[in-house]
Amino acid sequence: MSKLDDFxxxxxxxxxNREQFEAKKAAGEPFPLARHVNTACNDKILNLPADxxxxxxxEESYYEIDGKSSSxxxxxxxxxxxxxxxxxxxxxxxGNDKRTLSYRTMVPxxxxxxxxxxxxxxxxxxxxxxxxxxxxxxxxxPTMKFRLFERFSDDALEVVETMEVNGKRVxxxxxxxxxxxxxx
Numbered sequence: 001m002s003k004l005d006d007f008x009x010x011x012x013x014x015x016x017n018r019e020q021f022e023a024k025k026a027a028g029e030p031f032p033l034a035r036h037v038n039t040a041c042n043d044k045i046l047n048l049p050a051d052x053x054x055x056x057x058x059e060e061s062y063y064e065i066d067g068k069s070s071s072x073x074x075x076x077x078x079x080x081x082x083x084x085x086x087x088x089x090x091x092x093x094x095g096n097d098k099r100t101l102s103y104r105t106m107v108p109x110x111x112x113x114x115x116x117x118x119x120x121x122x123x124x125x126x127x128x129x130x131x132x133x134x135x136x137x138x139x140x141x142p143t144m145k146f147r148l149f150e151r152f153s154d155d156a157l158e159v160v161e162t163m164e165v166n167g168k169r170v171x172x173x174x175x176x177x178x179x180x181x182x183x184x
Contacts, residue, residue: 015179039103089120
């Protein structure tokens with residue numbers, strides 16, 4: 001089994017942070033109820049090169065905080081690189097709405113037509129003792145920085161995402177969102 005297979009075995013599936021959300025709610029701390037649905041989607045990428053060894057994944061992210069719901073879908077490519085696993089973000093393929101992209105509704109796309117995100121810096125994940133860690137800092141605009149740090153293990157997916165404008169945090173939480181695999 002390759003490192004990429006090991007990594008994707010942790011990442012693919014359905015996850016939520018209900019346990020953490022309930023604890024924060026009981027403590028009176030505002031925190032999102034969040035859910036990820038991560039689905040491999042190479043079957044929806046047409047004409048992949050014969051020697052293609054990466055894995056495309058649709059990440060469907062759903063959040064609810066203070067009675068407001070939002071979603072944030074992404075198309076990612078994971079490749080095994082020297083030193084780890086590289087996550088590269090792609091724009092929603094032509095014919096797909098970037099706000100509602102999901103595996104179920106994804107319109108198949110030609111590999112040659114896919115475009116890497118110009119805003120999101122690729123993230124490199126390294127494994128140590130069965131735990132993968134990595135992230136990146138991306139400048140979405142000259143004054144807006146998006147910071148991502150993630151830790152993946154058999155127990156949980158821990159995700160820290162923050163957005164800063166002119167050095168001041170405008171989005172994110174002090175604690176990572178701790179996603180646990182949803183059974184069934």
